[in-house]
Amino acid sequence: MSNIAAQRIQREFNEVIKSDEAQKFSIKLEMDGSDFRHINGEIAGPPDTPYESGNFKLEIKIPDTYPFNPPKVKFLTKIWHPNVSSVTGAICLDILKDQWAAAMTLRVVLLSLQALLAAAEPDDPQDAVVANQYKENRALFTSTARYWTTVHAGGKQLNPDFDKKIHTLLDLGVEKHQALVALSACDWNLDRALEQIFS
């Protein structure tokens, strides 16, 4: 790896560790061993959003050409959000693509992702199914996103109705995450979800 990438990452780590956000446990960076190229990130779900009280893990890969090219970032924690793939965790965010600038840092990236959780951009979606629900049925989107936060990110809000529907599918031998994805994508309509899984 080129000298500049390694040196910059080292400096950025020190900056993030000392930052206010890190003190408040709202963002976190950890190196995977001693390899500068593999970094584990974590952001707290912003208050007053369906992601509140959840912690979302991120995989951050630093290219050898950093900071001239952006880091490659994806969600490791499963999340229901119009700009994040519910399957792969891939993120649609302009600064991770053509709006990257060399003076941006990992701290700015993490804060921007937090801002994205607070304000989705459904017209520039990564996950069309989620974006559609966000636009067509906002209340259901919110409860679905909150439920995913509870199931995957350590959120605290329970939803017995959704639990029941998941269990109905589990009793039929469906794998848990598949059940969650199918029900979420079918607006929690059990018949449609069954049809999608068994067709």
Add this chain to the structure above:
Amino acid sequence: MKVKIKKWTGVGTWSYKVDYDNCGICRQPFHGCCPYCKWPGETCPVVWGQCTHCFHIHCMAKWLKAQEPREQCPLCRQKWRYA
């Protein structure tokens, strides 16, 4: 009158600290040189843009090449013009 706060929404903001001591690209001090050079001084000068931001000349050259054909300041993303 008593005011009771019913709801409080925290909104985080941030801005780029314009740092006049360090290059925004490599984050090394200007009194030293960029990571590509061994010795500070004449061989690694600082360049200024019309937006008033400055960087090591070698860092800036690398960025403009990486960003081709666009030419934007790495800090404020305005069109980069040498001052």
